């Protein structure tokens with residue numbers, strides 16, 4: 001029988017209000033230390049009251065070296081942050097909604113100007129987007145420190161009352177760099193075979209489980225990264241099976257790396273004007289070079305298609321290979337899209353990001369039949385703006401403040 005997406009769902013013992021989650025979305029509403037501000041609680045309360053099944057927070061950094069090049073991101077790298085998270089979680093729980101803290105490390109997808117440290121990666125390969133500097137290849141001891149940072153951040157999440165954590169192993173960040181042979185050229189036990197590329201994630205799961213036996217650990221992975229010799233679905237299926245063995249509570253299936261952000265966050269038309277307005281590389285370029293850059297960017301970034309439901313086929317293939325819940329994200333924008341995912345038995349859960357920025361109450365509108373389609377235009381200005389300002393919807397028109 002086709003499940004009703006609006007009925008409650010039990011995920012690793014946590015009762016979700018329904019099968020539709022808010023996918024992790026950086027809001028830029030942390031203070032300088034990385035603690036969530038009251039404005040973030042207000043955003044999450046809008047989502048909670050708007051009928052979302054559960055919230056996955058924006059990405060919280062587990063280590064200062066792994067901070068993203070984004071405006072005011074959340075951090076989870078110090079115990080002093082726990083009280084602020086506790087206040088946030090209590091408010092969201094009071095609204096009857098579970099909340100998971102997403103934990104990540106930027107790896108090579110950041111800039112020393114932001115972190116004050118040289119970016120790190122499995123291998124010293126220059127990122128085509130963040131190409132100001134070559135990342136430092138992590139040593140054994142530094143890999144151990146990264147594992148410890150994830151485990152300690154999970155402990156902080158549990159102490160703050162979160163319902164679980166989601167490990168960010170997608171989109172070209174550090175753990176995704178380890179998984180993909182495109183960015184992991186190591187010849188030691190952390191690179192080469194899938195088993196070796198998966199090892200760092202396996203260690204993180206096993207050590208969190210030892211410390212916090214009942215605490216749910218979700219993960220977000222790429223089914224494909226669109227890179228030469230990079231992640232492809234058959235490997236992602238094998239990784240999903242390893243995650244199941246490692247005791248993962250649910251797998252969210254996504255795609256892409258920051259080198260082509262618009263592969264992850266798809267639309268029919270790329271927002272080149274917003275790239276020009278917001279992007280640090282454009283700002284750094286001399287005036288005479290800008291028209292050439294614009295021409296290059298317009299040609300280089302062709303929209304990745306399809307722009308709707310684009311991870312659903314991969315989620316379906318992964319779901320067929322594991323027994324743990326699988327979540328599909330990416331271009332799910334209508335009630336019919338939602339129903340199609342469940343009618344096809346393509347995923348156990350779905351998650352949305354962009355559509356909820358403009359309409360945090362979209363799910364309630366879907367449930368009550370008031371609206372069948374998100375108003376979001378997928379203009380993607382939101383995704384460019386977060387480099388330098390808090391998250392906002394531009395609704396297809398660059399709003400310059």
Ligand SMILES: Cc1cc2nc3c(=O)[nH]c(=O)nc-3n(C[C@H](O)[C@H](O)[C@H](O)COP(=O)(O)O)c2cc1C
Nearest residue numbers: 023024025026058059265330331352353354382383
């Ligand atoms: C403004 C913005 C911020 C995002 N921040 C995160 C993040 O912190 N962590 C993450 O895993 N994905 C992040 N994403 C990606 C989304 O979670 C999601 O995978 C992607 O947008 C596709 O879903 P959608 O079509 O429903 O927007 C972000 C996307 C946008 C547009």
